[in-house]
Amino acid sequence: MFKISKYVIYDILRSKVLIAYTLFLLAVSFALFSLETDGAKSVVSLLSIVLIIVPLISVVFTTTYFYNAYEFIELLVAQPLSRNTILLGEFLGVAVSMTAAFLIGIGIPVLIYSPTATGGVLLLSGVVLTLSFVSIAFFSSVAMRDKAKGIGMSLLLWFYFAVIYDAIVLGILFSFSDYPLDKVVIALASLNPIDMARIMVLMKLDISALMGFTGAVYKQFFGSSFGLLYTMAIMLVWIILPLIVAVRIFKKKNL
Amino acid sequence: MRYILFISFLAASLFPKAEVITLCNQCEIKELKQAITVSKPFDTLLIKSGIYTCINETINKPLTIIGENLPALDGQSKDEVLVVMSDNVNITGIEVRNSKCGSMKDFAGLRVFKSRYVKIENCVLNNTYFGIYLSDSKHILVKNCKSKGANYGKSDTGNGIHLWKCDSVTIEDNHLEGHRDGIYLEFAKHCYIQNNYCEKNFRYGVHFMFSDNDTYENNTFTNNGTGVAVMYSKGVHMFNNKFENNWGDASYGLLLKDMTNGIIRGNIFESNTVGVTMEGGTNMRFEKNNFIKNGYAMKVMANCRLDTFIRNNFSGNTFDASTNGELKENLFENNYWDKYEGYDLNHDKVGDIPYRPVSLYSVLVEQMPYAVMLMRSFTIDILNRAEKNIPSIVPETFVDDKPLMKMISKK
Numbered sequence: 263m264f265k266i267s268k269y270v271i272y273d274i275l276r277s278k279v280l281i282a283y284t285l286f287l288l289a290v291s292f293a294l295f296s297l298e299t300d301g302a303k304s305v306v307s308l309l310s311i312v313l314i315i316v317p318l319i320s321v322v323f324t325t326t327y328f329y330n331a332y333e334f335i336e337l338l339v340a341q342p343l344s345r346n347t348i349l350l351g352e353f354l355g356v357a358v359s360m361t362a363a364f365l366i367g368i369g370i371p372v373l374i375y376s377p378t379a380t381g382g383v384l385l386l387s388g389v390v391l392t393l394s395f396v397s398i399a400f401f402s403s404v405a406m407r408d409k410a411k412g413i414g415m416s417l418l419l420w421f422y423f424a425v426i427y428d429a430i431v432l433g434i435l436f437s438f439s440d441y442p443l444d445k446v447v448i449a450l451a452s453l454n455p456i457d458m459a460r461i462m463v464l465m466k467l468d469i470s471a472l473m474g475f476t477g478a479v480y481k482q483f484f485g486s487s488f489g490l491l492y493t494m495a496i497m498l499v500w501i502i503l504p505l506i507v508a509v510r511i512f513k514k515k516n517l
Numbered sequence: 518m519r520y521i522l523f524i525s526f527l528a529a530s531l532f533p534k535a536e537v538i539t540l541c542n543q544c545e546i547k548e549l550k551q552a553i554t555v556s557k558p559f560d561t562l563l564i565k566s567g568i569y570t571c572i573n574e575t576i577n578k579p580l581t582i583i584g585e586n587l588p589a590l591d592g593q594s595k596d597e598v599l600v601v602m603s604d605n606v607n608i609t610g611i612e613v614r615n616s617k618c619g620s621m622k623d624f625a626g627l628r629v630f631k632s633r634y635v636k637i638e639n640c641v642l643n644n645t646y647f648g649i650y651l652s653d654s655k656h657i658l659v660k661n662c663k664s665k666g667a668n669y670g671k672s673d674t675g676n677g678i679h680l681w682k683c684d685s686v687t688i689e690d691n692h693l694e695g696h697r698d699g700i701y702l703e704f705a706k707h708c709y710i711q712n713n714y715c716e717k718n719f720r721y722g723v724h725f726m727f728s729d730n731d732t733y734e735n736n737t738f739t740n741n742g743t744g745v746a747v748m749y750s751k752g753v754h755m756f757n758n759k760f761e762n763n764w765g766d767a768s769y770g771l772l773l774k775d776m777t778n779g780i781i782r783g784n785i786f787e788s789n790t791v792g793v794t795m796e797g798g799t800n801m802r803f804e805k806n807n808f809i810k811n812g813y814a815m816k817v818m819a820n821c822r823l824d825t826f827i828r829n830n831f832s833g834n835t836f837d838a839s840t841n842g843e844l845k846e847n848l849f850e851n852n853y854w855d856k857y858e859g860y861d862l863n864h865d866k867v868g869d870i871p872y873r874p875v876s877l878y879s880v881l882v883e884q885m886p887y888a889v890m891l892m893r894s895f896t897i898d899i900l901n902r903a904e905k906n907i908p909s910i911v912p913e914t915f916v917d918d919k920p921l922m923k924m925i926s927k928k
Contacts, residue, residue: 310898432881435887435888435890436885439884447890457890468892479887
């Protein structure tokens with residue numbers, strides 16, 4: 263499994279797309295930090311990059327990589343290796359390289375300019391988002407045979423989590439605003455990894471607004487140590503669940 | 518010669534020289550009660566360091582009381598400690614401790630009642646229910662005192678400095694901590710409050726009720742339950758104060774309720790849940806204030822009229838403003854908003870397109886509080902932008918037509 267991952271990483275490094283991604287993140291974060299004297303404000307701008315761009319790149323890169331490496335995977339399947347090992351090895355390779363790119367691209371500037379708890383949480387949420395969207399991309403590329411369809415599905419999933427889902431939540435809140443929604447809201451947030459990551463950073467960032475009446479519920483729940491454990495657990499589920507489904511499909515797939 | 522002697526004797530008896538009466542644990546006079554009884558008006562009582570029992574003692578003649586090395590007057594939690602009921606009393610350098618606590622009566626460490634020209638300086642109040650209680654008094658000075666409330670951190674506690682029906686009181690350089698209100702003014706006029714530090718008070722740092730024409734400046738209010746509240750008062754001036762770290766479910770830096778003709782200038786509101794809340798304010802003027810890193814910089818309710826917001830800085834706030842209806846007859850002009858995205862083609866340092874401080878999202882949160890879950894979501898950004906281009910939901914009149922392009926320097 264680790265051998266497969268190693269080859270995957272070599273392959274990814276050779277293609278230079280990932281290096282371009284790293285450089286892009288580095289450029290953007292350095293630019294944001296040098297434009298704004300207040301480190302906290304730059305973290306806010308970085309947050310939108312982490313929540314939108316990072317999942318998008320993760321999803322697109324992983325899906326295209328998977329289809330490009332399709333012949334290599336076919337070759338591996340012909341070898342005496344279990345399909346489990348092959349897919350997990352592929353996942354590990356892609357996940358490690360994407361995470362490394364993120365940590366270099368955003369981690370280094372954050373550590374230099376804003377080495378605070380907020381910065382730390384931002385990095386953590388970015389890593390977890392990268393992993394869960396790589397996992398989601400694996401699911402869609404295994405599920406679809408056609409490359410165009412696979413990329414289309416990945417993009418659609420990204421669009422759903424990044425934009426549509428929040429609009430749906432807004433609609434739900436609007437229709438049921440007369441009811442007590444404390445628990446519903448927490449459940450709704452759990453159903454979207456981007457929302458979970460956002461709330462994780464918000465707990466550090468907008469604490470004064472959240473302390474108001476409206477935010478008391480979130481503060482109480484997500485601000486507590488139990489809330490943090492809960493958030494991490496849900497994020498882990500968002501990494502593992504799509505991967506398990508992908509492995510199950512891949513096992514029975516007629517290549 | 519005889520005449521001279523006679524005249525000087527007469528003068529001496531008519532204008533007696535002020536005597537100094539010394540009080541200490543080994544002296545002839547060991548108790549304050551005894552000292553007050555033997556003293557004549559305009560005498561000086563010198564209290565050497567030590568602990569003296571003093572339960573509800575009344576100073577009923579003009580005296581100067583000076584403490585040496587901070588002697589303590591101990592009320593032993595039985596009643597009030599010291600009561601001033603005379604004009605021209607000076608009290609310096611004394612510690613007052615252990616007044617009775619209870620809600621039947623407002624027990625105070627040091628009470629001043631129906632007096633004028635009283636000075637209280639360099640005193641320390643420890644474990645008193647109310648610290649200094651001034652009622653029906655005029656021309657009082659409270660300076661450089663420190664007070665820590667009894668029942669620290671609980672709701673059942675009195676005010677640090679309490680004013681009831683007073684006039685021309687000066688309160689400066691005091692440190693007030695752990696009371697219900699740091700300073701409380703009710704029916705207090707022409708008062709001047711300066712350089713005080715109010716922290717960790719259960720309710721408000723300073724609380725004005727029906728108190729007109731007062732000024733407070735250069736004070737710091739930090740970590741209080743609800744910052745500062747100014748209610749039902751006219752002509753209160755608030756200059757160069759710092760309101761910071763007032764966090765909580767219903768916490769404000771500054772709460773204004775039914776106010777007229779106030780001026781709020783040069784203050785700093787930093788890291789509060791709400792910087793300023795104004796309900797029923799008429800003819801209020803906000804000028805050159807800094808709103809930094811608050812949840813809401815200001816909440817201006819729709820029943821406010823004829824208010825002016827001019828040359829204020831708004832930066833790093835989650836929401837710049839929120840309201841609950843259509844604001845009428847208020848002026849917002851030449852403020853700096855860090856969220857402003859306009860341009861300045863003619864380089865007059867004023868943005869060419871108006872800025873609306875109330876975003877669509879803050880209206881949404883006001884209507885359905887649970888929408889706070891979507892804070893900083895991409896979807897919300899898109900909606901906010903759409904609303905900014907074609908305003909339809911945000912209040913039409915809550916607008917700064919001449920927003921500044923650059924922050925005003927903090928002076």
